Amino acid sequence: MGFLRKLLVLMIAVAMAAVGVLFALQNAEPVPLDVLFMILPPRSLALWVLGALALGGFLGLLLSSFAVLRLRARLMAARRQIANSQAEIDRLRAKGLVTRE
Template identity: 45%
Template structure:
């Protein structure tokens, strides 16, 4: 199963590289980029598109990492609360109280 996952990953990465290369070869017209405050020099359209695509991927990964960290912190808090409540239920059962009381 791990071999299949590796092969599938290599296939997807290879296809992305080939498509990126074809996209770059087809879009070679030089264009300046004006970002309201800064005007960048002329580069190929494909370069600008691929750079901003990569920047978007990085921003998306960072956003996902922030959400993941928040969820892990919430899960840890809930685990601590669960453990604390289990101890309290155990103490109450030792004193003769049950859930139906």
């Protein structure tokens, strides 16, 4: 199963690389990029588009990693609270107090 998964990932990566190369070959004309306060020198249109795609992907991963870290922190806090509650229940049971379940 692991071999098939790796093979599938490899095939998808090769296909994406091939599409990127074809895209770059079809969009090789130099185009200047005008960003709000400055004009960047002319580069291949494919470079600008693929660069924007890569930057967006990186920023998306960065922002989602902050959300994942926040959720992991909440999970750890909840687990600590459960452990504390369980310890308190065990202490009460040891004292002879009966709880209804």
